[in-house]
Amino acid sequence: MKVPFLDLHRTHNTIRADLDAVWHRVLDRSRYILGEEVEAFESEFAAYCHAEHAIGVANGLDALVLILRAYGIGPGDEVLVPSNTFIATWLAVSQVGAIPVSVDPSPATYNMDPAEAARAITSRTKAIIPVHLYGQPSDMEALGQLARRHGLLCIEDAAQAHGATFAGRQVGSLGDAAAFSFYPGKNLGAVGDGGAVTTSDAALARRIRELANYGSTEKYVHRQRGVNSRLDELQAAILRVKLGYLDEWNALRRGVAAAYLDGLAGTGLVLPRVDPRAVPVWHLFVVQTDNRDALAAELEQGGIGTQIHYPIAPSDSPAYAASHVLGESRLGRALGRRILSLPIGPHMRPEEVEHVVAYCRDRVGAARAATRARPEGAAIPQDR
Numbered sequence: 141m142k143v144p145f146l147d148l149h150r151t152h153n154t155i156r157a158d159l160d161a162v163w164h165r166v167l168d169r170s171r172y173i174l175g176e177e178v179e180a181f182e183s184e185f186a187a188y189c190h191a192e193h194a195i196g197v198a199n200g201l202d203a204l205v206l207i208l209r210a211y212g213i214g215p216g217d218e219v220l221v222p223s224n225t226f227i228a229t230w231l232a233v234s235q236v237g238a239i240p241v242s243v244d245p246s247p248a249t250y251n252m253d254p255a256e257a258a259r260a261i262t263s264r265t266k267a268i269i270p271v272h273l274y275g276q277p278s279d280m281e282a283l284g285q286l287a288r289r290h291g292l293l294c295i296e297d298a299a300q301a302h303g304a305t306f307a308g309r310q311v312g313s314l315g316d317a318a319a320f321s322f323y324p325g326k327n328l329g330a331v332g333d334g335g336a337v338t339t340s341d342a343a344l345a346r347r348i349r350e351l352a353n354y355g356s357t358e359k360y361v362h363r364q365r366g367v368n369s370r371l372d373e374l375q376a377a378i379l380r381v382k383l384g385y386l387d388e389w390n391a392l393r394r395g396v397a398a399a400y401l402d403g404l405a406g407t408g409l410v411l412p413r414v415d416p417r418a419v420p421v422w423h424l425f426v427v428q429t430d431n432r433d434a435l436a437a438e439l440e441q442g443g444i445g446t447q448i449h450y451p452i453a454p455s456d457s458p459a460y461a462a463s464h465v466l467g468e469s470r471l472g473r474a475l476g477r478r479i480l481s482l483p484i485g486p487h488m489r490p491e492e493v494e495h496v497v498a499y500c501r502d503r504v505g506a507a508r509a510a511t512r513a514r515p516e517g518a519a520i521p522q523d524r
C-alpha cells in the first residue's frame with residue numbers, strides 16, 4: 141500500500157462541483173482583483189477568527205511583513221522568533237530591516253517557551269512572534285502577559301493553525317494581529333498563493349490595506365510607498381468554499397492524530413503532547429526518535445511518505461550565515477536531527493492510518509538496530 145504524505149487531489153475531489161462553479165462564476169463576472177469575492181471572504185474569515193478585520197494579501201510571508209511595517213518596526217528593532225520555525229517567520233523580520241532574535245521552544249509542545257522568551261528581551265525588543273507550530277496554538281496566555289509587561293507587540297504566525305483554539309479562544313484573535321498563509325498544503329489552502337492578516341485594531345487594518353495596495357485606498361492617491369500584495373478574486377472564491385469545510389476537515393485530522401497517539405504509544409517514539417488549554421488542528425503530526433533517518437528509510441520501503449519540518453534551523457541556514465544570530469537555537473538545532481512528520485490529512489483513509497501505525501510498530505526496532513552504533517541525534521529531556 142502507498143500512503144502519500146498529503147493528497148490534495150482527494151480533498152478537492154470531495155467538493156469538485158463547488159470548485160468548478162466558482163471558476164465559472166469568477167470568469168463570468170470578469171473581475172479579478174479587489175472585487176466582491178475578496179470582500180466577502182474577508183468578512184467571513186474575520187468572523188471565523190473572531191477578529192474585527194481580515195485583509196487578504198498575496199501570501200503568508202507578506203502578511204507578516206505588512207504587520208511589521210504597519211506597526212513601524214524596522215532597523216535597530218529586535219523581534220523574538222522561534223528557533224524551530226519555517227524560515228518565513230525570520231525572513232519577515234529581516235525584510236523590514238529588524239533583527240530576528242532566536243528563542244528555543246518548550247520540548248513538550250515545540251512552541252516558543254515563555255521563560256526562554258523572557259530571557260531574550262532587551263531594551264531594543266519591540267515584538268514577539270509566536271508560531272502555532274504544527275497546528276498547536278502557542279501559550280498565548282503567558283506570551284501575551286509577557287508582551288504586556290514589557291510593552292511589546294504580540295503577533296501570531298498562524299500559517300499552520302487555521303481554526304485552532306487556545307483557552308476557548310480562536311487563533312487569529314489571540315494577539316495584536318495574526319498572519320495566515322493559504323499556501324495549498326495548509327489546513328485552509330487556495331489553489332495558488334494567498335494570505336491574510338486578522339486584527340481587531342482598526343487603524344492597523346487601514347494601514348495594511350493601504351500598504352498592500354500601492355499605498356493607496358483612493359485611485360492615484362498614494363499616501364505611503366506601498367507594495368502590491370493582494371489576494372485575488374479566484375483564490376478568495378475558492379477559499380470561501382473551503383472555509384465552509386474547515387471545521388469538518390480539522391475534525392477529521394483530529395481523528396487521524398488520535399489513532400496515531402493511541403497506536404504508536406509504547407513504541408519508544410516521542411509523540412506530540414498537547415497543552416490541556418489548546419485544541420490543535422494537526423497541520424502536521426511530528427514524532428521524535430534518535431533513529432530518524434533510519435526510520436524514514438524504513439517507512440519509505442513501506443510506501444509511506446514522510447517529511448521533516450524542519451531539518452535546518454533558520455539560524456543555521458546559509459541565508460543567516462553572514463550574520464551573528466542573537467538568541468538561543470540549541471534545542472531548535474537538536475530537534476532538526478530527531479523529528480519526522482508522518483502522513484496526515486483530512487481524507488486519509490482508515491486503512492492507510494492503520495498501515496502507518498502497523499508499519500511503524502513493526503519497523504521502529506529495525507531502525508533502532510540500524511543506528512545503535514551511531515545514534516543520529518542525542519535525546520532531549522521532555523520535562524523542562
Ligand SMILES: *Cc1c(COP(=O)(O)O)cnc(C)c1O
Pocket residue numbers: 199200201202225226228229271297299300320321322323333334335
Ligand atoms: C507557510 C508558512 C509561512 C509562509 O506562508 P507563505 O504563504 O508560503 O508565504 C509562514 N510561517 C509559517 C510557520 C508557515 O508554515
